Amino acid sequence: MSDMLDMIIESSNRIFKDNCTKQLLDDAEDGNFAIDLWNIIAESGLSSIALPENKGGAGGDFIDAFNILKLAGKYGLPLPLAETLIAKWLGTELGFTFSNEPVTFSIQKDDNISFKMTGDGYSIAGEAKDVPWASAAKHILLLGKSNEKDVIAFVPLDNAKIIKGKNLAAEPRDHVIFPNILANGLSLREVNCIDISEKSIHLLALAKSAMIAGAAEKVLALSLFYANERQQFGRSLHRFQSIQQHIAVLTGETTACLTAANSAIYALQGGRYEKEIPLAKMKLSESAGVIAMAAHQLHGAIGMTYEHMLHHMTRRLWSWRDEAGNEAYWGKKLTKLIMKDKDSSLWEILTNDKQFTKVEE
Template identity: 40%
Template sequence: MNETSEIIIQTAEKIMEDLCTKQVVDDAERGTNPMKLWNTLAETGMLAIGISEEEGGSDGGFIDALNVIQVSGKYSAPIPLSETILANWILSDAGLPISAKPMTVISNVNGKIAFTEKADGWVISGEAFDVPFARNSNSIVVVGKSEKGKIAASVNCDKCLITKGQNMANEARDHVILENILVSKEKVSSLKRFDEEKTQYSSALIRTVQMTGALENILELTIAYSKERTQFGRTISRFQAVQQQIAILAGEVSAAKAIANLAMKAYEAGDGKDQIMMAKIRVGEAASVGVPIAHQVHGAIGFTEEHSLQHSTRRLWSWRDECGNESDWAKRLGNKMLKLESEALWPYITAISNH
């Protein structure tokens, strides 16, 4: 990691520590937008990392942006940070202006959205479910196909019919209907590298990275609590059974971070589909093992509103199932591996791990 990357992570950590407190997260779950947090991230250029300065971005690489997203996951940031970063990557790829305002993304992988070119623009119609932070966004970047190939459009949210929904972490996951919305030509453009599939994989990687941040937080909280809570005259961190469970949790967090880092490097190298599938599977498994341990060590207090553990664990339960759960990606990965010739399996595995 170079010096610039370290500065980016340290800056993100400082912003989150100061402006993404437990009270801010609690208030956001009750409907208050944390605008000070958002504005600070925008002012420091965190929303445009991975985009060159010539295109209006902050330079840096995809890994730098994903590191910021990981920090946001650690602090349970209740804002569409990752969605806006992804939206800006897509807009930049399409040669459209990027934005510092909240955005979200719809990838037309299920073919429920149609793009029709007209003389005065494009008509977009269709619907999407569980769109992250749609109600909190200024615009939605819609990725799909047209007669001219892969395409992206920036659609104002006030033109969409948005029905509120939420996940277990009380994050907005909304039903969006685009009913014959006319979008001007300057807000629609062809894509070069991104398409529906790449957007889907990018979203899966982003959720995976957020989960590793949340896993890191529950490990830190669990270790700290075990050193504070006393039982039978000594801290529970002194009990072998507790030490063993924390060791298992630490192992799961380390494995999750290792596979996520592998996927991040492969993604920045230009592809990483296989690594992203494996990372989403493995990090989901880490959440399944790690969350019960964290709550067992904390006892009943970890479930209460007064303690911040539940912010991370509710997000882990939610993010585990978003952008494809372990079963979805395992089936896709398994089907790909079944198509390999027997002598190709080992070279395939070693090529993936050597990224």
């Protein structure tokens, strides 16, 4: 945690609160990229947080960055902030440099991307599916193979064919096709495919966890406001026992989300994540469904209308629940790690800071 965390949170909260209006979210769903807001975010340094200043970053650490992403989730930020940060973190470690433009990444070991040297550059062939925000990005951090070696490159998307898609929250999830496009001056970095793909999905899982926690806070706030404002049979809704039960569920699950997300964020900053991030994503994904259900039951029909803000948040909860691995995915992964540890009891594994050995799929 940097010394300026409170100031960073205050500044980020002000930017998101002032700009992430219902109209902005509606416009984003119609395919309008919020370039003015992106420029504000980039100029403030939020899109390069947790990167060293001597490498073009804004400084800070993972605690700063994921607290910003928590706020992004709270206000439903319709921009690729998480994807840009993760691409920059991974790419900077490999020696790539970045501008302030939005970028994305596709680091999946199952993708069939090939780089073939041709003259001054490389011919790129293959497809990457469900790439977040590819239609809004200028470059993509891309995992592939060259001469039977696993490599990563920072690839321009100018000549790629992009088939636009969306998740349930209407955020871009695109199919990117590279039909033997030529990229001159491309630089490749040899990597370990397993290590880089595992690191990327863990970072993305924590990003989604932080964003779910933020969205849960917003859903709780919307629900409390509605329960206090709405009158039924001469009484405020919050005076009815069934409504109080929904509020209790929302409050408990939101608190659990924040606790799990914060625990994983601090663990990552301390150099640990093999156990903490899977546990957090499992909890946050499970809670996302519970929170969305309770909020819609509390709001009734009005919460289903497009004019209300609630659906923008609950559709994000449902989308982020499945992205970067749902609770079943991380449960299986965590089970493999636990079963491989022959020297510790389950209690020791859950309560100690002991780290696991990587398990290949």
